[in-house]
Amino acid sequence: MLDGVIIKALSGYYYVKPLGEDGAPIDSESSVQCRGRGVFKNRGISPLVGDRVKYVLTENGEGTVTEVLQRETELIRPPMANARLAVLVFSLKEPEMNVQLLDKFLVHIEQAGLTAIICLTKSDLVDEKSEQKYKEIIELYKKIGYEVIRTSSKEGLGFNELKEHLAGEISVFSGQSGVGKSSLLNAMMPGLALETNEISMKLGRGKHTTRHVELIPLDNGGFVADTPGFSQLDFLEIGVEELGDCFREFREYSGGCKFRGCTHTHEPGCEVIRAKIDGLIAESRYQHYVQFLEEMKDKKRRY
Structure with missing residues (x-):
């Protein structure tokens, strides 16, 4: 059996990129169009984009996925497996950085x-007047x-640094619209030469295309995916009691709150509120937390 990773799932087919013994994609080999084994359906197993799999080649030049290996992570929306890294792409200018959306x-x-x-793009557009604000x-x-x-x-700034983080990882890219994600991908993958529209169509983000996730192999063993699902950000999959833990800096203080299930908004003895008053939690982050809680x-x- 051969090793591979599913880079696209569409119309009942799984497109599997062959992997070498080191677990890295084999650049010289294109993906193999595969069907899943019938037993997957009987066992309730649904292979996902990002799954590491075992497969065999069939006589017609296609293949059959015979085994789905254990997943490290699983996202519900968008449906994909084994992503460990999320690159949130926001521009500093044109459009102006939206800090509330970043927190969401x-x-x-x-x-x-x-x-x-x-990942903050368009750094070259920042003037001296705005520089201090963005530094803060x-x-x-x-x-x-x-x-x-x-x-x-x-200016070619930051691309090599970002690409080093992506080596050997399955990464999802999300963020504001119009912030230069296409330029970012092109800069990291010379020869890709995709325009914004082409990336949108390829990765399922076009207005008139099927919305699906597809992984693009990097030349350092990593894969990059655009993630249409994260663009909805409707909070329906997050419980109200979970929101505080999603603000990383709250965790240090929330364990000391007087009341169990503290919402960090009005309760006496709330350590998160105290930390905010003492300047240990940024006012902007706290206000966004309150806004999200109400939303x-x-x-x-x-519902």
């Missing part, structure tokens, strides 16, 4: 159990514990 993405990434890297934002997220990488397609409660009432 981070909540979903934390809940999914992935490691987040914040970057320092805030670094202090919380997030990796933050500034990039510029024009979640409102959605729960309506």
